[in-house]
Amino acid sequence: MVYPVTVVGAGPGSEKYILPLAWGVVEEADLLVGGESALSIFEAAGKEKIRIRGDLQGVLDHVAEARETKRVVVLLSGDPGFFSLLPLLRKRFGVENLRVIPGISSLQLGCARLGLNWHDMAVASVHGRGLEQLQQVCSAGKVAVLTDEHCTPAVVCRYFLEHGSHFSLVWVLTNLGRPGEEITLTGLKEGAEIDDRGNSIVILLREDACEGISCASEEKAAVEEPAVEGLAVEEEPFFEELVIKEVIEEAVVEELAIEEWRDVVTPGLANELFMRTRTPLSQEEVRALVLSKARLCRGMVVYDLGAGTGGWTVETARLIAPGRVYAVERDPAAAELARMNLKRFGLTNAYVVTGEAPDACAEFPRPDCVLVGGSGGRLQDIVQSAASWLGPGSRIVLSAVTPDTFSAAWGLLQGDSWEQLDAVLLQVSRVVSRGEARIFQGENPVFILQAVRREGSDS
Incomplete structure (x- = not known):
């Protein structure tokens, strides 16, 4: 019996984006054929494998021979119908001998990340x-x-610069759906200076295309995932990256002001030093207390989960150098601002990933401390994962802006994995002018919790 060749879209490189039908086909297969990245997704299936390298004709010959006695599945990155080997397979075997299962292309995932129709x-x-x-x-x-x-x-x-193409916004998207995902918003001139980032997608929009996007704000708000703690997505402008360009042009932060802080060794950088949009930036007094509770030391590895626009990331990177900060932020706009703020302060020991904790931390080195500024509704997963990451005596520090989040965190830290649990409620008031008078104006209160990983306990 001669079997048809099944072509499976392996998505962007993560098992999370594989269709259930594709998993079933791979289970039934006798031989898997594909690139190293696609094959690695199905490593646990324990199937015979052929890696596609340079000799495509040789691979096709092997598939032709193998299909006479074996169920052959050819794994193609992304979607088979999007810049793949499918035309070559169709020419060799004929469409009647192919069974094609679609996948999620890198373009689909990239546009989903940016909230763009394609x-x-x-x-x-x-x-x-x-x-x-x-x-x-x-x-x-x-x-x-x-x-x-x-x-x-x-x-x-x-190329586009030299050919007179005028694109207002440029995104470079790398490692989509995989650890190390990186999304950078830039312009053509700045994009021409980006190092490496070879296997990426570049998405470019002219000014009139940018204007068209803003009309879809109500539609996006209706389907967007729940916001990070403390944010109301519906009240934010559609895809906040579109206003970053204005922030860069309008938010003038004097380099002299930053220079004054270069050698300061205490936390609590002035908020005015950071580039911001409507995405909240933690109060400088909150950052100072959080990082004091963390008992940071030089050379540490620190996770900053729910990094926002990078307030904690910047402060931590300064305090622990030459140690490293691994920051995770689910909102691409906020993550990009975090990268910009790190660059503004000249910091190179922090790595910002766009994604969700704890999943996005899979490839990070083990931490010495975990900071949690936002959980995206996954607080329990984060606290449980932190217990498995941290060694005895290491600390977790969390902030919460609502009593419900505080209560949930307090309960989770009561488990056997933690000891020395402590919590404070910080209320900051500032002196502001009201006409000729000066009054105290209160900021939103913030709960700060800390706990130490207990020795000899299971996570």
């Missing part, structure tokens, strides 16, 4: 194809380009 987007791939592919999209309003190690995002941006 039905009207011009798409080109220079991955193994060369820059001449860009000629057909130079005049489009919305463009997506798949890059490689030779035609990098910087090379693509330089």
Whole structure:
């Protein structure tokens, strides 16, 4: 019996994005054929494997021979219908001998991350194809380009600059759906200076395309996932990255003011030093107390979960250098601002990932301390994971802006994994002018909790 060849879309490289039907087909397969990344997703299946390297004709010959006695599944990254080997397979075996199971393409995931529709987007791939592919999209309003190690995002941006293409916003998206996911908002000139980031997607929008996006704000608010603690998504502007450009142009922070803080060794940097949008920045007094409770030391590895626009990340990176901060933030706009703030302070010992904790921490080194500024509704998962990450005597410090979150955190830290539980409620009031008088104006109170990993306990 000669079996048909089943072609499976392996998505962007994470098992989370594999269709259930694809899992079932792989279970029934005798032989898996694919690139190293796609095959690694199904490593636990224990199947015979052939890795696709340079000899495509040899691989096809092997598939042709194997399908006479074996169920062969060819794994293609992303979706088989999107810049893949599917045309080559169709030509060799005929469409009647192929069974194709779709997958989530990197473009789909990238547009989902940015809240963009992609039905009207011009798409080109220079991955193994060369820059001449860009000629057909130079005049489009919305463009997506798949890059490689030779035609990098910087090379693509330089091409558009040299050909007079005027794109107002440029995103570079790398490692989508995988550990180390990175999303950078930039412009053409700045994008032309980005180092490496070879296998990425570059999404470019002209000014008129940007204006069209803002009309969809109500639709996005209706389908967006629950907001990070303390944020009301419906009250925020649609896709906050669109206003970052204005912030960069309008938020003037004197370099001299930052220089005054370079050698300061205590936490509590002035809020005015940070680049901000409407995404909240923690109060400087809260940061000072949180980081004091954390008992930070130089050389530590610290997780900053729910990093927001990078207040804790910046402060921690300064205090623990040459140690490293691994920050996780689910909102791409806030994560990008965190990266900008790190750059503003000249800090290179912090790594910001766009994603959700604790999943996004899978590839991080073990921490010496865990800071939790926002949980995205996964507080229990985060606290339980922290117990497995941290060694005895290491600390977790959490902040909460609502009594409900405080109560949940307090209860979770009562478990056998933790000891020396402590909590404070911090209320900051500032002197402000009201006409000719000066009064105290209260800020929102913040709960701060800390606990120490108990020795000899199970997580």
